[in-house]
Amino acid sequence: MKTSSVRSKKPEHSPRLPQIGVLIETSTTWGRNVSAGIQAYAKRYGPWFVFLDPHGIEERFLFPRGWHANGVIARVSTTAFARTLKALRIPVVNVSGIRLKSAPFPCVTTDTPASGRLAAQYFLDRGFRNFAYFSLIGLHYVARHREAFVTRLEEAGHTCALYDARTGQGASPDWRLNLAHVGTWLRSLPKPVAVLCWNASCSREVLFACQMAGRLVPEEVAILSGCDDDLLCANAHIPISGIQSPAEQIGYTAAGMLDGLMRKQPSKINTILIPPTGIATRRSSDTLALSDPPLVKALGFIRENATNPIQVADICVYAGLSRRALERKFEQFLGRSPAAEIRRCHFEQAKELLATSDMPIPEVAENAGFGSPEYLAAIFRKTLGLTPLKYRRKIRSR
Numbered sequence: 001m002k003t004s005s006v007r008s009k010k011p012e013h014s015p016r017l018p019q020i021g022v023l024i025e026t027s028t029t030w031g032r033n034v035s036a037g038i039q040a041y042a043k044r045y046g047p048w049f050v051f052l053d054p055h056g057i058e059e060r061f062l063f064p065r066g067w068h069a070n071g072v073i074a075r076v077s078t079t080a081f082a083r084t085l086k087a088l089r090i091p092v093v094n095v096s097g098i099r100l101k102s103a104p105f106p107c108v109t110t111d112t113p114a115s116g117r118l119a120a121q122y123f124l125d126r127g128f129r130n131f132a133y134f135s136l137i138g139l140h141y142v143a144r145h146r147e148a149f150v151t152r153l154e155e156a157g158h159t160c161a162l163y164d165a166r167t168g169q170g171a172s173p174d175w176r177l178n179l180a181h182v183g184t185w186l187r188s189l190p191k192p193v194a195v196l197c198w199n200a201s202c203s204r205e206v207l208f209a210c211q212m213a214g215r216l217v218p219e220e221v222a223i224l225s226g227c228d229d230d231l232l233c234a235n236a237h238i239p240i241s242g243i244q245s246p247a248e249q250i251g252y253t254a255a256g257m258l259d260g261l262m263r264k265q266p267s268k269i270n271t272i273l274i275p276p277t278g279i280a281t282r283r284s285s286d287t288l289a290l291s292d293p294p295l296v297k298a299l300g301f302i303r304e305n306a307t308n309p310i311q312v313a314d315i316c317v318y319a320g321l322s323r324r325a326l327e328r329k330f331e332q333f334l335g336r337s338p339a340a341e342i343r344r345c346h347f348e349q350a351k352e353l354l355a356t357s358d359m360p361i362p363e364v365a366e367n368a369g370f371g372s373p374e375y376l377a378a379i380f381r382k383t384l385g386l387t388p389l390k391y392r393r394k395i396r397s398r
Contacts, residue, residue, distance in 0.1 A: 195224070
């Protein structure tokens, strides 16, 4: 974690603990990770008395009666909230990407254009030539994200189709969104197509629309969420890939900025933009751009049967190809055999089950299409140098 913008020396002990209000939602992965970054800073340079209450993304934040803060870190998303914070006459650091003229607070937030460019390069590296963006109407920070994505694609010689959805509460599509209409739009796009969505709720709606329209994900429509959310992305019926926000670093840096303000040592930089940390690739975009229908069909069959033991002969029947023709296509487009692709999908399914469930290892083997727990263990040792149980402990320790 980079800490160049905050103090590198622990201060002398103060007899009175600073009281810090953290006014950020706890209902999202982003909000919880920002809070974790703030707590990490407080443990290192505090102690601080941190006030943090569980809240949804658009709930109203209030301090307890009679409680007086020395400083606040908040996601300032409305003019009314900005006025409330200004009236406190204490240092405030904003961690929202929303820009309000009424909220001239120092800010630490995600570099949204960098996120859009990262997404474009991610799809370009996978060979895609057809692109789309699922956008939300009237939100300037969504527009910045979309424009960065589109501009990078234009630099590479490509265009991008757009779908503009009305918003419901906050930066989410209206729940009355016409999924059939979205499905018609998806069917009209040349395939395979890579779709970037502003956030996890948008990507969920696109995934549902694909299911209604009979579009294969990711073989025909690859979906990437502009943010990675544990609840909506990892637990979808087809797990959704997401751009990983630097949320913990945002919280840590914002805490350092607030510490300086409270000590009358403000940062020379009023706005700090932190780029995303990477992309969590899950099944929704775990593919290469392919225009060969039988091969797309074969890959779809393998992914649909990631939990079942299948043979290459089963794929041949489903795709309507001889074994030799199927093997040639796999080697030409993927550089691996159909059997290797089956093992890869089963292996990824096993990793997902180990990371997200408490299934005993024999059940993981069965539900990931492996013939036995011994075979599963052999594949893990060969690929990762770990047993399945050690992999589970390692991934959960993170």
